[in-house]
Amino acid sequence: MTIALDTRPLDVLSDFPAIPAGWAYLDTAATSQKPRPVIDAITRGYGETYATVHRGVYQRSADMTFAYEAARERVAKFLGGAANEVVFVRGATEGINLVAQCWAGTHLKAGDRILLSTLEHHSNIVPWQMVAERIGAEIDVVPLTADQRIDLDAMAAMLTPAHKLVALAHVSNVLGSVLDARRAADLAHGVGAKILLDGCQAVPRMAVDMAALDCDFYVFSGHKLYGPTGIGVLWGRYELLDAMPPYQGGGSMIDKVTFAKTTYAPPPGRFEAGTPHIIGVVGLHAAIDYVDGIGLDRIHAHETALVRQAREALSKLNSVKLFGPDDSAGIVSFAVEGVHPHDVATILDEGNVAIRAGHHCAQPLMEALGVPATARASFGVYNGADDIAALVAGIERVTRIFG
């Protein structure tokens, strides 16, 4: 795809009431700010239309159930899957834990192998370690290329029929590197492994399509997609979900309960025990409508252009070292020579620029990069060239202060 280098604002800043004038919010990879339509949907949900779902026979509850299931249909359309393949979870973390416990925990045996990469978020490392330890499976780690992408040539050489699952970030939350997800899926399937993609940083930044990616599981968090916290999605191929036992028991996930034996509902209900985050789901629906209204191709082009402009401006500062490839999606990690990233972030904050500093829940990646932490600027639909100017001015101030 040709990227139009256009860093003009998408003209949506006024949709975001929590971004005051003059504040450069550059921490969207951690969580995005919320547009008015999402805030309104949540307010309306609690203030006008609220009731439980899947339980009440009264009209209000039937309407709320309809809205809840309409959101599931909307997510399915957004991802290019079927509604019965969409499981509502608390976020990407819960989605990965669910697959680790319910799929890997029941389909893997001692000696089987799981393949991860060096750049994974802890959410896509620790759940696999927990299940691997329990069943005696082994974990292998794909290294990075020189330009800090997941090295798919190395992955091709590492994969064996003992690998049953590959779990990779679609976009790195630290480096912004974009995975060639289809090639990764083809490689995994070539040895009979399933592939899970952690789409947390991809879904807000590019159009995704489950059929085109040919993945088996895909997870993302609503709060990074301009939606509420506490809601996320696990998409899984229906036949895989159908062959998985639930990992939480309770209301809604059952077919029939007796003390002698309980049978479970089909997916996705089987994995949604208890009263769900009803208004979270409603807010997520509004968020998907919002980003689709702008257009994910436009968002992708805009953020890629911002990254290029930021990298170009930062590379002119002698003290700055950049991480990640030039075509990163929406995220730029960097270091300022001789200054701890926390000090960089604190001084930037004094100039009304909000960035993230730390290990970004990716300690193995920090080790591979040979740093304890990085500073990270990440963009959203509301950012523009003025935010990059504020970032650069802030870093110039950092270098002046630290000499």
Ligand SMILES: Cc1ncc(COP(=O)(O)O)c(C=O)c1O
């Ligand atoms: C790539 C990636 N994976 C997983 C997560 C975990 O998301 P959550 O904390 O919303 O479950 C994050 C959040 O930073 C992320 O960036």
